[in-house]
Amino acid sequence: MIELIDTYWLYFLVGQYPHGPLGGLALTLILAVLGLLFAFPLGLVFGIARVSPWRSVRWPVSALIQIVRGTPLLMVVFWAYFFLPSLTGQNTDQFWTMLVALVVFDAAYLAEIIRAGIQALGKGQTESARSLGFSYLVAMRLVILPQVVRNMLPSLVNQFVSTIKETSLGYIIGLTEVSFIATQINTQVLTRPAEVYLLLGLTYFILCFGLSRFAFWLERHLQQRTMAKAHA
Amino acid sequence: MIQIEKVNKWYGGYHALVDVTENVAKGEVVVVCGPSGSGKSTLIRTLNRLEPIQSGRIVIDGVDAHGARVKLNTFRSHIGFVFQQFNLFPHITVLENCTLAPTRLRGLKPAEARDEALTLLDRVGLASKARAYPGELSGGQQQRVAIARALAMRPPLMLFDEPTSALDPEMVGEVLLVMRDLARDGMTMVCVTHEMGFARDVADRVLFMDAGRVLERAVSSDFFARPEHPRLRQFLSDIRTPFPVAA
Numbered sequence: 001m002i003e004l005i006d007t008y009w010l011y012f013l014v015g016q017y018p019h020g021p022l023g024g025l026a027l028t029l030i031l032a033v034l035g036l037l038f039a040f041p042l043g044l045v046f047g048i049a050r051v052s053p054w055r056s057v058r059w060p061v062s063a064l065i066q067i068v069r070g071t072p073l074l075m076v077v078f079w080a081y082f083f084l085p086s087l088t089g090q091n092t093d094q095f096w097t098m099l100v101a102l103v104v105f106d107a108a109y110l111a112e113i114i115r116a117g118i119q120a121l122g123k124g125q126t127e128s129a130r131s132l133g134f135s136y137l138v139a140m141r142l143v144i145l146p147q148v149v150r151n152m153l154p155s156l157v158n159q160f161v162s163t164i165k166e167t168s169l170g171y172i173i174g175l176t177e178v179s180f181i182a183t184q185i186n187t188q189v190l191t192r193p194a195e196v197y198l199l200l201g202l203t204y205f206i207l208c209f210g211l212s213r214f215a216f217w218l219e220r221h222l223q224q225r226t227m228a229k230a231h232a
Numbered sequence: 233m234i235q236i237e238k239v240n241k242w243y244g245g246y247h248a249l250v251d252v253t254e255n256v257a258k259g260e261v262v263v264v265c266g267p268s269g270s271g272k273s274t275l276i277r278t279l280n281r282l283e284p285i286q287s288g289r290i291v292i293d294g295v296d297a298h299g300a301r302v303k304l305n306t307f308r309s310h311i312g313f314v315f316q317q318f319n320l321f322p323h324i325t326v327l328e329n330c331t332l333a334p335t336r337l338r339g340l341k342p343a344e345a346r347d348e349a350l351t352l353l354d355r356v357g358l359a360s361k362a363r364a365y366p367g368e369l370s371g372g373q374q375q376r377v378a379i380a381r382a383l384a385m386r387p388p389l390m391l392f393d394e395p396t397s398a399l400d401p402e403m404v405g406e407v408l409l410v411m412r413d414l415a416r417d418g419m420t421m422v423c424v425t426h427e428m429g430f431a432r433d434v435a436d437r438v439l440f441m442d443a444g445r446v447l448e449r450a451v452s453s454d455f456f457a458r459p460e461h462p463r464l465r466q467f468l469s470d471i472r473t474p475f476p477v478a479a
Binding site: 124125127128129130131132133134135138142143146147150 | 280282305306308309310311313315317319320321322323332333336337378381382385
């Protein structure tokens, strides 16, 4: 296994870069980070729309979210892969296809996290902000969302964990992320699939487990801060 | 200042307010009391339109509160509202709770808003807590901040929805004292409360509600000395003897 790592570690980490496109673990992480980065504002808007008092805002967004949540990510990837070119009139490369799919998919899940956060806050906060004379949207921005986003930080990290794992589906459309690279390595070595995929699994696990623990720590830390404040 | 004319409200099939008609004059302090579910909180929440009504009219300072043309946010900014659960904003400091609305809605500069807020916090005895977060305060302190926050918009009218019901008994007094001082300064106040001592000593008039109707209205001395409606007599005797006395 050592010689396997010795031979292929750079290929595993960055793909053919700098002699070809960036790939491997680096690409996986870049995709996950960008995916969440773009999905977050979109999820925020969707989440707010989900609890909007106006039906014309609430219904279409709810429908979109239910459709995305009721569909496997693989389907979303296929749609992005086959429909996006017909929509934009030009071929989209695998990276952007996968990014679009991830953003749409994660935004739907984040929207649900945000909706739950807003509803968990109770209507007292909105009522007191509105009583002071703030409009609905200003009350959201100044009073509700700052609290919701802080409360959802652990969920956000967990969503990032999911996104990292989701990037592996890029394999299906030939995106050279880390799973794809592992398969390439396996094809080249031919005789040691168990070890190759064990290494791949370990890589995902260390990354995701570490982040999960971080989310857990964050959750406790935030809880303790609230408790400490209450008992000071 | 407030005219309530034949107001009706239903929650589905439940008739929560039945033909409520009442006037509150400028500078008057009116206490609304009654058993749970009598509609007193509903009534006060319709005044700044936290609850819609189905018929009737509520006019405050010449503005039809439930009219189609009312500028709701401006209208509400002229009415201070204090909640049972305080509802301070927990993510910002006490001072920021009191400056948020004045800077955003009254157009005050941060320094002006800060000075005004500190004056108000001093008035409720909490200037020393300006930098604290709401979670660091006791319930009574939080409610006093909530009063200061409402006053920071300089409303000519203050509404209180059971302001002491969520408090530990030893903290009720400090909140009532702040409210009494406010009344003495001439603030127009409508207050839903179970604090009969406050009603007797501070209120100009007391309304008694049951099942969505105002059953009795009287100046506070008569209200307690000469209750007329049998339902009120029973209510008053119930709250005076919390435990049945053994023979």
